[in-house]
Amino acid sequence: MSASPRHLDALTGIRGIAAWGVVLYHIRLSLTGLLPAPALAVLAKGYLAVDLFFILSGFVIWYNYAARIAGGGAGATRLFLWRRFARVWPLHGAILAGFLGLALVMIATGRDASGYPLGELPLHLLLIQNWGLTSALSWNHPAWSISTELAAYLVFPALVLMARWDRVPSAVLLVLTALLASGIFVLFAFKGHADLGADIPGLGLWRCLASFAMGCLMCQLWQRWQAARLGGVLAGLSCAAILAGAFAFGLPETAWVPSAFFTGLLALALGRGAVVRLLGGKALTYLGEISYSTYLGHYGLFILFKLAFVDASLQLGWGGLIGYLALVMVMSAVLYHGLEKPAQRWLNAHPPRWAQRPAALPAE
Numbered sequence: 020m021s022a023s024p025r026h027l028d029a030l031t032g033i034r035g036i037a038a039w040g041v042v043l044y045h046i047r048l049s050l051t052g053l054l055p056a057p058a059l060a061v062l063a064k065g066y067l068a069v070d071l072f073f074i075l076s077g078f079v080i081w082y083n084y085a086a087r088i089a090g091g092g093a094g095a096t097r098l099f100l101w102r103r104f105a106r107v108w109p110l111h112g113a114i115l116a117g118f119l120g121l122a123l124v125m126i127a128t129g130r131d132a133s134g135y136p137l138g139e140l141p142l143h144l145l146l147i148q149n150w151g152l153t154s155a156l157s158w159n160h161p162a163w164s165i166s167t168e169l170a171a172y173l174v175f176p177a178l179v180l181m182a183r184w185d186r187v188p189s190a191v192l193l194v195l196t197a198l199l200a201s202g203i204f205v206l207f208a209f210k211g212h213a214d215l216g217a218d219i220p221g222l223g224l225w226r227c228l229a230s231f232a233m234g235c236l237m238c239q240l241w242q243r244w245q246a247a248r249l250g251g252v253l254a255g256l257s258c259a260a261i262l263a264g265a266f267a268f269g270l271p272e273t274a275w276v277p278s279a280f281f282t283g284l285l286a287l288a289l290g291r292g293a294v295v296r297l298l299g300g301k302a303l304t305y306l307g308e309i310s311y312s313t314y315l316g317h318y319g320l321f322i323l324f325k326l327a328f329v330d331a332s333l334q335l336g337w338g339g340l341i342g343y344l345a346l347v348m349v350m351s352a353v354l355y356h357g358l359e360k361p362a363q364r365w366l367n368a369h370p371p372r373w374a375q376r377p378a379a380l381p382a383e
Contacts, residue, residue, distance in 0.1 A: 027287075027288055027299075028299030028300075029287045029288070029294075029295040030287055030288060031303075032304050032306065032307050033071070033287065034071075035306025035309070035310045035313075036298075036306070037071050037072060038068070038306070038307075038314045039306070040062075040067075040068040041065050041068050041069070041161065041314060041317070042065075042313065042317045042344075044063065044065025044066055045065075045160075045318055045321060046335070046340075046343070048333070049325075050340065052334045053336070064272075066216040067216075067276055069164050070215055070276060070280055072314075073164070073226070073227050073231050073234065074230050074234040074237065074277070074284055076168060076234060077232060077236075077238070078234040078235070078237050078241070078284070079238075080172070080175060080231075080235070081179075081234065081238040082238050082242075085179050085184075087099070088175075088176050088179045088180070089179050089180065096176040098375070099175075099176065100173070100374070101366070101370050101374035103169075104366070107146075107165055107169070109362035109363065109366070110311065110312060110354060110358060111159075111165055111315060114159055114316060114319060115158060115162070117319055118158050119135075119140070121323075134158070135157060135158055143157075146165060147169070147170075148162070148163065148166050149163040149166035149219065149220060149223050150166065150167075150224055151221065153220050154220055155220060156219060159315065161315055161318050163220075164223070164227065165315070167223050167224045170227070170228065178235060189243055192239055192240055196237070196278075197278075199230075199233050199236075199277075200281070202229055203226060203229050203230070203273055204273045204274045207222065208271075213271035213272070213273060214272060214273070215276060229277070230280075233277060233281050234284075237281055237285050237288075240285065241285060245288075245289060247289070251286050251287075251288075251290030251291065251295075254283075254289055254290075255282075255283070255286035257282040258286055261275050261278050308355065309351040309354075311359060312350070312354035312355040312359050313347060313351040316351060316354055317347050317350075317351075320346060324342075
């Protein structure tokens with residue numbers, strides 16, 4: 020495998036769209052005066068973008084690191100973990116510091132700061148807040164998924180080394196994928212939930228680990244099938260069949276969304292058609308590149324925006340909506356170019372002694 024693998028722009032583009040789906044999800048309750056009920060119902064499902072992120076993450080991590088860890092052992096694993104820290108923590112730490120400043124101001128001015136429990140702050144600093152250690156989301160709510168991603172990174176080397184995956188038949192990989200998707204459904208059903216967004220503190224970790232593992236399996240199938248002319252078509256038809264069955268039988272989202280995302284993303288990775296070219300265009304690709312900054316930064320920005328510009332009704336007009344979305348875009352670009360990437364590059368160039376090894380891993 021090349022140290023600089025071919026970039027799958029369509030997957031990057033859809034990641035950008037998904038990040039904006041989360042943005043609109045978090046502001047939907049301030050749009051009830053602007054949008055009709057059906058549109059608000061669509062926005063209310065924006066949390067499902069996180070499941071897409073998890074599968075995409077598994078795909079990208081497997082593609083970039085699996086062969087290196089399999090061949091490099093403990094040294095490659097240590098450098099992998101440092102690279103992931105350099106990727107996710109600096110931006111998280113900076114935004115968490117901003118939330119701490121906001122919480123201190125609220126405490127000093129006698130406002131309700133119950134959403135920022137100081138006793139939980141160490142968990143957020145360590146990115147372990149959503150490992151079943153808390154009962155509710157707090158501080159920067161979107162960071163819960165980054166916490167569970169960290170758990171996936173820690174498990175990933177063991178997943179790589181647990182089998183000779185190149186010898187596992189594709190049919191077995193598909194069965195394992197089906198078992199993981201079924202496991203998500205069974206776990207949520209056992210807990211009495213039909214929505215993937217339910218009980219994030221209790222179920223979010225397992226939701227992430229299963230979807231991340233599905234992404235790892237998806238990457239292996241893509242590596243085997245990328246030369247197949249009809250691979251993308253067959254994956255797309257499978258996705259369509261899952262969607263049709265889900266709506267025809269009224270299935271809960273826990274029963275079909277992970278499988279639909281898996282087959283849909285696989286179709287994009289294998290495809291070469293107009294949809295793939297559209298999603299892989301420069302504009303959407305750029306949205307995908309800055310999507311981590313969009314995802315982590317928009318929630319706090321909306322809190323500040325409401326304090327500064329929104330009245331007690333908490334409703335946005337068209338001007339307020341356009342203004343906020345424009346600020347999210349500017350903030351995302353500034354954070355990406357001014358903090359996220361520079362910090363990542365610096366940390367990658369200065370690994371601690373325990374993570375150093377002669378053969379460097381790719382940064383992404």
